Amino acid sequence: MSPPAARRASMALLLSAGALGCKPSADRPAEAPWVWDLPPGFPAPLVPADNPMSAAKVALGRMLFYDKRLSADESLSCATCHQQALAFSDGRTTPVGLEGDAHPRNAPTLANVVYAPRLNWADPGTKALEAQMEGPLFGHGAPIVEMGLVDEPRREAALARLLADARYREAFARAFPDTATYTFVHVGKALASFERTLVSGMSAWDRYRAGDDAALGPAERRGMYITRDHVGGALCHHCHDGFNLSGPVKHVDAPFDEVVFANIGLYNVGGTGAYPEGNQGLYEHTKNLSDRGKFRTPTLRNIAVTGPYMHDGSVATLEDVLTVYVEGGRVIEAGPYAGDGRKNPHKSAGLSGTPLSAEQRQDVLAFLGALTDEAFLVDARFSNPHPEDPHFGE
Known part of the structure; x- marks a missing residue:
């Protein structure tokens, strides 16, 4: 990870790999350069210069991602809130942390997070x-304690706990051959490397774009035209928009550092323009009233398996999501969040x-279903590497 120097000092808990029997780096062959396996039309990802990709780091990160020993009471792993079968989301309204508290934000998909x-x-x-990763791993209850x-x-x-396991001693040594001591800086770099490989781009829609006209049925095509052509x-x-069906993306050829936050009218508490306290989006960082309720636009890829929806998981189904957009916002009739989001x-x-007509809505829903990358949800490269070991899992 890349914390400020003072914080780095407080978290640099040095454990000697050599003392634990790791193989000296000179005895290991050099690793071949990383080669991306990307879907057609996907640009090369942008990777930090201080954490270049390597197969050894990805393999270590995959182990760490599924290991419950990375949480304080050994009950949670990263995969608890990011499950492969759900495109690395968790199916909950919001995740629950180690102390049993519900997080105010829905767990987003990690597909194409790179x-x-x-x-x-x-x-x-x-x-x-x-x-x-500092938030979920180290957060002091802001907003909740996660791991x-x-x-x-x-x-x-x-x-x-990790380095007492011979598999980790070898994995750390392979991933970071130029050091004999490991800290959470190395943990973060390995986890990030694994998460950057979670690339999804082989849905029916992708096959259609690649020239397979049979990949989409009539309703799915009509839905695609509605979302694309102002129908x-x-x-x-x-x-x-674009290959990721999201807001702006970053990659090696992207000319600008862009991000868009939008308010879709999900709330209008008391008619004041407010969203629920503690969950007001970009406003919590800028304190500009115009930023109330603004959140990052997520990808539509695998959207059929990543519900419930929105930043707080308050919209249960894709049908309900579509209603919000058709009506130009959401009306909450009663309760503490009552207001006309429109x-x-x-x-x-x-x-x-x-x-949109009822038939057009069904067509849009059919198209959204065609954005599921079934192979991604079961790809062995992203799965639990040690399902037989009770330390590893969701």
Whole structure:
């Protein structure tokens, strides 16, 4: 990870790999350069210069991603909230942390996270996966305790648990052959390397784009045209565009560092334009009232398996999601969040509603279903490497 120097010092819990019997780097053959295995039309990902890709780091990161020993009480892994069968989301309204508290934000898919210019739902500053991981791993309850490594003793204990396992001693040595001591900096780099390989781009829609006309049925094609060609006034492609069906992406040839946050009128608490306290999006960082309710546009890839939806998981089904856009916002009749989101004064331009017929809605839903990459959901390269070991799992 890439924390400031002071924080790095507090988390640099040095454990000697040599003392634990790791093989000296001079005895290991040099590893071949990393080669991306990308779907057709996908640009080369942008990787931090201080954490180049390697097969050994990816393999170590895959182990760490599924290992419950990385949480304070050995009950949670990264995969608990990011499950492969659900395109690395978790199927909950919001995840539950180590202490039993519900997170205010829905667990986003990690599919194609390597192309995301910003991470988390509404954080304008977190650009690198290495830095993003500090929240779930080390967070002191802001907003909740997730994996619980909130202080030095807990982090030291977690590293000790990992490096007591001979598989980890060998994996760390292969991934980082130029050092004999390992810290959470190395953990973060390995996890980030694995997550950058979670590339999804072989859905029926992708096959259709590649020339397989039979890949999409009539309803799916009609739905595609609706989302793409302003049919019924739909403006879907303005926010869900390009190969990733998302907002702006980063890659080696991207000329700008761009990110878009949008308010879709999901709330308008008391008619004030507010979203629920503690979950007001970009506003929590900028304190600009115009940023209330603005969140990052997620990818539509694998959308059929990543519900419930929105930043807080408050929309249960894709049918309900479509209703929000058709009506230009959501009306909450009663309760603490009552208000007419259609009239939110901070709602982003162009989201005033889309008068689609019932048949057109079904066509759009059919198209969204065609964005599921079934192979990605079972790809052995991304699965639990040690399912027989109770330390590993979701």
